[in-house]
Amino acid sequence: MANLQELEQEELIKQLIELLEIGAYEAVRALDEKLHYADRAEIMEELSEELRQTYFELLDFEEASEVLEEVGSELFSELIEGMDEEKRSKVIDNMSQDDIVDKLSGLTEEKQEELLSYMDEDTASEVETLLEYEEDSAGGRMTKDYVTLTTEMTIDIAIEYLRQNAPGAETIYYVFVTDEAGILTGVISLRQLIVASPETKISEIMNENVISVYDDEDQEEVARLFSKYDFMVMPVVDKEEKLKGIITVDDILDVIEEEATEDIYKFAGSSDLEIYEEDDASWLRVVRSVRSRLPWLIITIFGGLLSGSVVARYQGTLDANAALAMFMPLLAGMGGNVGTQSSTITVRSIAVGYVEGKEAVRTFFLEVATGFAVGLVCSVIVGLAAMLTNSSTVISLIVGIAMFSNIVTAAAIGTLVPMIFKKLGVDPAVASAPFISTTVDITGLTIYFSLATVLIGKWMI
CATH class of the missing domain: 1.25.60.10 (MgtE N-terminal domain-like)
Known part of the structure; x- marks a missing residue:
């Protein structure tokens, strides 16, 4: 077979x-x-x-x-x-x-x-x-299936101890060392144990610089440390530095998948509750989807109403030149896309720990600079298109400047919002596409019609 x-x-x-x-x-x-x-x-x-x-x-x-x-x-x-x-x-x-x-x-x-x-x-x-422990904490991910050595053990005694006590352990490639009070004091690899002299004490060859996590640490931070240091196993301690358990890399792979899935759902204005199980009833799937999506869609409705109020405020400008309406969907769509792109990059950078301190300022200016360059190219293209379709220099100027301003603003908003959420202790992934798009629509339309009002009034088109 x-x-x-x-x-x-x-x-x-x-x-x-x-x-x-x-x-x-x-x-x-x-x-x-x-x-x-x-x-x-x-x-x-x-x-x-x-x-x-x-x-x-x-x-x-x-x-x-x-x-x-x-x-x-x-x-x-x-x-x-x-x-x-x-x-x-x-x-x-x-x-x-x-x-x-x-x-x-x-x-x-x-x-x-x-x-x-x-x-x-x-x-x-x-x-x-x-x-x-909380399910998404280090304590909720750790296991107590581990063995420890003490600093005063010699290598031959330690190896014999592992033979007797390690068969049920999660891993022994790296073994952690504690003192008599259970305080984590070091780590030693199986390789070190094998090649060392039998009479050598554990304290003489162990690595005392042990990177650990507290038992109440969020699993996302634990995953980041695993990725940064390429660990196979990490010790979990309490506030008194007593060893409480270990986390192995196979569990962190699951965490990385869970966190990535959660962020993707949040970013789309949904949630991981929409992941369907095989035994879910049809009505349960519908209830989960409605509960996950409706709050963001309601926010989008109110955002749309605000956008509509912006258009209504400048109704006179729109009536004076109906050609302006032709470019409204284009400006809104481009702004939303750029804002979503910037927020995606920023949320991901925050998640992997790249946006800290001065790096946050650097990230902001890099995204705005990118928006500046993209805006220049797109504004020229749109300006030329406006000229060809309307034979109006002023309309072309209005649309081009509005496109440039909208893209730069969208890049700034898409970068700042996740950073602000992070500063406030809110998951930056909730700076989702619906939220960013709605905000950028309002600012984009305001810029567009403000420019049109000023320039149309000046040149009396």
């Missing part, structure tokens, strides 16, 4: 379903051996409840724990409840605590209590401690 890379996913699922339905479990196992655990989890989501449980029971406890780390919270609960007590205990013991916490955090308190009752006392206690 062909491997996964040679089969379409739908065909593979079809084969598994057919084999499960006829009870050809040996054939299922033969096919299953060629699958990655992430593929098993994806297939599990596609199966009916009955076939799903049958398929899950065919997996050994290690395979089952890997699959459970990949599925959603509801399916995790369903599969755990359907297992016999012995296998359930082995599966839970084999899972990372941070993965268990991720699954439980998506369930009701009642369901959490039920699943916690399936765990041994120590595991349940540690998971409950992790559940107390």
Whole structure:
């Protein structure tokens, strides 16, 4: 049978379903051996409840724990409840605590209590401690599955200690060192342990310059530090610098995806609540979408009404020369596009930590300079187009100057608004396209009609 890379996913699922339905479990196992655990989890989501449980029971406890780390919270609960007590205990013991916490955090308190009752006392206690942290904090992302060394250990004692205590640890490529009070004092790599002399003390070769994060730190800042320093693991400490847990890079990859998705939805004037789950009812999808989109659309309505009031204020100018109306959509569209481009660059720069201190001023001037250059080119093009369509030098001048002013203003607004939001402690991603576009429309129309009023009145067109 062909491997996964040679089969379409739908065909593979079809084969598994057919084999499960006829009870050809040996054939299922033969096919299953060629699958990655992430593929098993994806297939599990596609199966009916009955076939799903049958398929899950065919997996050994290690395979089952890997699959459970990949599925959603509801399916995790369903599969755990359907297992016999012995296998359930082995599966839970084999899972990372941070993965268990991720699954439980998506369930009701009642369901959490039920699943916690399936765990041994120590595991349940540690998971409950992790559940107390905010889901999007470093504490909510960390695991307590780690081992530590002490400064007074020698290398031979440390290696023997790891042999005895590290099999269940999340990682031992880097091991953190604490003092007797549990204060984080250093870090040592597995490579250093292997090549060092057996009699050497840990304190003599450990790196004392340890970069850590507090347990209440936002996960987005944790992801930024991982990216900056190329870490594989990072320690989490409390305000007293006591080691509370570790975060590994695989968890941060999930954070980066979540934060990027959240920012994209916010920027579009929506939210990540609109991410549809397979088992969502149609009405629930609609309710989520309406709840996410409506507030920004209402803001846009009021913004449109303000734009309309600007047009109404200059109705006399518009009546005096109807040709001005021809360029209103163009000016508004160009301003909105430039504002959105600038805000996108600024929000992203803020997210990765590039806009700090003097760099914020530099970013602002760079974006305005870009708007200046773009505005010059676009204003010439639009001015020439106005001249060809209206044979009027003044109309051409009005449209050209308005286009230039609108683009420079839009670049400035698109850059400043996210920075101001960040300064106020508001997520800059909410400086979304609807907000920027509405603001730029109002300023753009005001500039356009103010110029038209002045110049038309001066030259009496």
